[in-house]
Amino acid sequence: MSRGAGGQGPGSPVEAENRTVLILGGILLLLIFLDRQASEQINLRAATPGVTQPAALIQERIQSGVEESTERLKGVKEAIRGEAEDSLKEGVNTGLEKGKHALEERLVPVKRPIDDILNSRMEDPGPAVDGSVRAEQLQEDPRVQIPPTERGYHLFFLRFDGSKSRIVRVSRSASGPVTYMDLLQALRSGPGDQETGLLTAVDRTIKIHSVEEEDGVITVDLGGGIHRMGASIIRDRVHQICFTLFQFSNIKAVRILVDGAKPDYLGTGAERLKLPEYLGYPDRKIQIYGSSS
Incomplete structure (x- = not known):
């Protein structure tokens, strides 16, 4: 798989952080737009009785949307960070397994002489004796x-x-x-x-x-x-x-x-x-x- 700028992979923590910043920027622009629309509606209804209550309701809904979006972004950030940590742990465990396997291969020449000793068999050290001695x-x-x-x-x-x-x-x-x-x-x-x-x-x-x-x-x-x-x-x-x-x-x-x-x-x-x-x-x-x- 190819790597992005700076040698970081597409699933690296750095790129995830950049993606989060872009999403937050987009939400900020949307909030500015909504704020301006709300202001225009408030100005149009300034002469109408009871407009204060709808304006407050709009402002409350906007604030609620901002908070909800912020919580979702936090969840996305935590998920990305968790995936990055899992990938790092998996890489460490894989490296340890490879190192253990390499060490066992290097120990084979040392273990073989010991195995040769233990796998050898005893020869009869002499003929049977009937015990008939003067x-x-x-x-x-x-x-x-x-x-x-x-x-x-x-x-x-x-x-x-x-x-x-x-x-x-x-x-x-x-x-x-x-x-x-x-x-x-x-x-x-x-x-x-x-x-x-x-x-x-x-x-x-x-x-x-x-x-x-x-x-x-x-x-x-x-x-x-x-x-x-x-x-x-x-x-x-x-x-x-x-x-x-x-x-x-x-x-x-x-x-x-x-x-x-x-x-x-x-x-x-x-x-x-x-x-x-x-x-x-x-x-x-x-x-x-x-x-x-």
Whole structure:
């Protein structure tokens, strides 16, 4: 649509104001004309008795017409102003929608790596284990005795390289024997202050009800927090637990329960993972903390 003088559109508030001024000017000229006609009628009837009353009536009608026209013009002005404000609001809302759409398009490259992580699926970390292990290989006490040649134990945390996670092994010192529960609680506590760049998926929202070992199979009973987050994070969580427990040669398999029962899946909805009866040693590369590989 073309625009009028001064770059204003035909429906702009400026042109509406100009139109109102022209209408008022026309009404003013009409009133002047009527006033002159009334004056002539009054002069013609000056000698006739009772002319004062008709003249007053004419003047009253003229005044009433002026007031009525003024009210109508006010209504027209308000209507024009309301239309202009509605058009302005509509333009602002349209601009906001376009800006939101443009922002969402710019965020797609950022969201895609996160979606790739959450949409990934957990692979079976190892073959099923039947639990047939020689009795002399097992410890009766579920307490891990650190060999004299070692000065501590290992924990396994996460490091993210873009959208990919890596398992990183860190070493901790121990002044005496530790239990399997001690190891898993250390995972919940997360990396130390000096172990920068590392994270744990076995956080404090995941309760550890119990840890029991029998015939080389460790059964870990966890709280419902294990179901939190997406498939890739749940997989990392399970791998952290398995690597930490499999560092001891007497452990042959890990079995996971949730609130005392063996679930078929970990996670919920499309982000759930099938949980084997027994978990073996994860087929995954381990990075030593402080090394470049």
